[in-house]
Amino acid sequence: MPLLTINGWILMQRKVTGGSVSFIQNWAAYRDGFGSPTDNDNYWLGLDKVYRLMQLGSVRLRVEVDNIFHSNNLPQFAA
Numbered sequence: 001m002p003l004l005t006i007n008g009w010i011l012m013q014r015k016v017t018g019g020s021v022s023f024i025q026n027w028a029a030y031r032d033g034f035g036s037p038t039d040n041d042n043y044w045l046g047l048d049k050v051y052r053l054m055q056l057g058s059v060r061l062r063v064e065v066d067n068i069f070h071s072n073n074l075p076q077f078a079a
Contacts (some may be wrong), residue, residue, distance in 0.1 A: 003049075004037035009062055012050060014043040 004011045010030035014035070015023065021035040033046025053059065 003045075010044045010045070011037050011043070014041070016040065016042055027039065 009037065014037075019035075021042040023042060023044070025034055025044075031047045033044050033049060035041055035043035037043050037045075
């Protein structure tokens with residue numbers, strides 16, 4: 001499955017209220033990923049893909065939180 005990018009950022013996780021895809025998953029699901037990045041539902045990229053992305057070198061993590069009031073907080077972390 002190709003990576004979904006939004007404004008140059010790779011979507012790693014999406015958690016929505018009332019999502020049909022549960023985050024209660026087994027180890028293999030967290031390793032491989034679950035959900036679809038293109039659906040408006042819960043999604044996790046997968047630990048294997050996150051690990052491979054980290055091997056590319058210098059990376060930045062952006063955490064975007066949208067609450068029920070639709071106000072965003074955008075901290076960024078570099079490694």
